[in-house]
Amino acid sequence: MKAIIIDDETHVREGLLLLAEWDRFGIHTILEAEDGEQAKKLIIEHRPEIIFTDMRMPKLDGISLLKWLHASDIKSKTIVVSGYDDFEYMRNAIFYKSFDYILKPIEPDVLNETLEKAVKEWKEQARSRRSLVEESRVINEVKPLYWDRMFSNLCNDQGLHDTAEEKIENEFGVRFSKKQKTVALMPIKPIVMKSFQGDKELAFFTLTNICNELLKKHNDGVCFRNIHKDEELVILFWNDKNMMFLLDELYSLIYQFSKICIKISLGEKSLNMREAYASSLEVYLKHDLRDPDRIITAKEAKPIPLLHLLDYSNDLKWTIRTGSPAGVESSLHQIFQALETRHALSMEQIQVWENQFELLRNNWLKEYEIESRSSFYQGVDYWSEGGEFSLQKFKEEKMKEFKDLVETLTTKKYQKEKNNMQRIEEYLNQHYQEDVTLQEIADTFFLSREYISRKFKQEYKLTITDYLTNIRMKKAMKLLENPYLKIYEVAYGVGYGNEKYFSKVFKKQVGITPNEFRQSLLKQN
Numbered sequence: 001m002k003a004i005i006i007d008d009e010t011h012v013r014e015g016l017l018l019l020a021e022w023d024r025f026g027i028h029t030i031l032e033a034e035d036g037e038q039a040k041k042l043i044i045e046h047r048p049e050i051i052f053t054d055m056r057m058p059k060l061d062g063i064s065l066l067k068w069l070h071a072s073d074i075k076s077k078t079i080v081v082s083g084y085d086d087f088e089y090m091r092n093a094i095f096y097k098s099f100d101y102i103l104k105p106i107e108p109d110v111l112n113e114t115l116e117k118a119v120k121e122w123k124e125q126a127r128s129r130r131s132l133v134e135e136s137r138v139i140n141e142v143k144p145l146y147w148d149r150m151f152s153n154l155c156n157d158q159g160l161h162d163t164a165e166e167k168i169e170n171e172f173g174v175r176f177s178k179k180q181k182t183v184a185l186m187p188i189k190p191i192v193m194k195s196f197q198g199d200k201e202l203a204f205f206t207l208t209n210i211c212n213e214l215l216k217k218h219n220d221g222v223c224f225r226n227i228h229k230d231e232e233l234v235i236l237f238w239n240d241k242n243m244m245f246l247l248d249e250l251y252s253l254i255y256q257f258s259k260i261c262i263k264i265s266l267g268e269k270s271l272n273m274r275e276a277y278a279s280s281l282e283v284y285l286k287h288d289l290r291d292p293d294r295i296i297t298a299k300e301a302k303p304i305p306l307l308h309l310l311d312y313s314n315d316l317k318w319t320i321r322t323g324s325p326a327g328v329e330s331s332l333h334q335i336f337q338a339l340e341t342r343h344a345l346s347m348e349q350i351q352v353w354e355n356q357f358e359l360l361r362n363n364w365l366k367e368y369e370i371e372s373r374s375s376f377y378q379g380v381d382y383w384s385e386g387g388e389f390s391l392q393k394f395k396e397e398k399m400k401e402f403k404d405l406v407e408t409l410t411t412k413k414y415q416k417e418k419n420n421m422q423r424i425e426e427y428l429n430q431h432y433q434e435d436v437t438l439q440e441i442a443d444t445f446f447l448s449r450e451y452i453s454r455k456f457k458q459e460y461k462l463t464i465t466d467y468l469t470n471i472r473m474k475k476a477m478k479l480l481e482n483p484y485l486k487i488y489e490v491a492y493g494v495g496y497g498n499e500k501y502f503s504k505v506f507k508k509q510v511g512i513t514p515n516e517f518r519q520s521l522l523k524q525n
Helices: 010-019 035-045 062-072 087-095 108-156 163-173 189-195 200-215 244-259 274-287 309-320 325-342 347-367 390-432 439-443 449-460 462-481 485-491 499-510 514-524
Strands: 002-006 031-032 050-053 077-082 102-103 182-188 221-225 230-237 264-266
Touching: 002 010, 002 035, 010 108, 031 035, 031 189, 035 050, 035 062, 050 062, 050 108, 062 077, 077 108, 102 108, 108 221, 108 230, 108 274, 182 200, 189 200, 189 244, 200 221, 200 230, 200 244, 230 244, 230 274, 244 264, 264 274, 274 347, 309 325, 309 347, 309 390, 325 499, 347 390, 390 439, 390 449, 390 462, 439 449, 439 462, 449 462, 462 485, 462 499, 485 499, 485 514, 499 514
Parallel strands: 002 031, 002 050, 050 077, 077 102
Antiparallel strands: 182 230, 182 264, 221 230
16 A cells, blocks of 8 residues: 655654554555645555645645545545644545544554554445446446347337336437337348457447447437347437438448448338337348348348249259269259349348258258268358358358268268178178078168169179178088088088089089098098
8 A cells, every 4th residue: 555645844744654553554655745736746646545634835735635636536545634723624624525634743643543544444445446346347248238138129029018118218318119210230240250250249249339339429229239140230220310321330430440341231110119120120131132232221122032942852862862073063053043043142042041951951861861960061151351242152152061961971871881781791691501582682681682783792792692602612611621421411501402503513613522622631631
């Protein structure tokens, strides 16, 4: 803590320095001044918590200093030290809220008792001030969130409750239900992506401050974040006299700050907040994003038929099954051509595309027995560096989504086919002693005979029959090592009901008859 002693007599300042128990009260810096003018400079520079001042001084006396301290709202504790038991000095000291009044000559006990009380009270008030500052900070942080929620709910709610009406009137000075309202919507995704590196919270904070600084000058309205939408800023006007000028000004301010060209969707006016918002949302969803205007009204939002990906689902399905990226690209180019020439590139169209693509993707994943996951490529950057909608970037993003899906499905298809062939191979090894037929395998694995024949040969370079024969011959050679087994027993043991046919097949595969093979084994031993 710091203290200052203000007195034109040196011996009085020295006396206070010696008599006060500064260390006990945590005061480690003591300043000195000979008059009020000198004191003011030191007080402004050092902000001492405790001030001792005389009343009669040259240049600027104690009463004038007390007036200045009171007007400056300085929070220091002021103790008047005077050698004159004068009512006028006492009255001014009380009026200007000095902490205490000590008469000269100074008694050490009185001085330290007064100083102790002053320090204690300053600390208590400092804690209270910090608490108020913190409370004020929290209120200032929470307050915008409160109004965001209040106005966002009014966008969806039919009525205005009396408590909400009263709170809006107290805060903004308008009778909300009696005011014609106009809503403008500002999607901020391009700004978030291009100017704030994806920091949505900072973007909302910055843009709402820019907008509200302009709107509150003449209380024309309020800007708030729609908590029910992901990236939507709402500008609500209850005074539309300067509305178009303000929207132009907002556009310019945001462009100066972010270098991004935004589009503002302006609805029709209405007494009902929900209707005003719905009108603006209609404009936002239906206007063509290629429209060069920066402020879009209902006149520009013309209803145009939407393209539905579901109408192309069969063609896309068969293209995707081929696993050919070039084929998928060709199919998508045809869809893009139809989209560009016969449909509007609106936010509604984008939402329909994205929703239907997700539906198709989930269906195809289910068909390929793949669990849905969140790691697929999500193409959402449809904006140029300047913030304008780019049809080319939209096409590129959608193409990447489809190619990512094709790669996933093709990989899974290959793994599934490989797994099926491995299971068939395992089945052959387990059932080689039985009369295994291709039809039996097809029925067991719910696959067509043609598919099994083709895929098995691709995987193992042998037909099913040849592969089964190889298994049986290897098993037969092992059994022939036992000299006590008859040839017909070996034949039955590996799935042949006819000894002669077995011998014929064995000689064809091994090059000698079963008997000759057994004899060769005996000679080796």
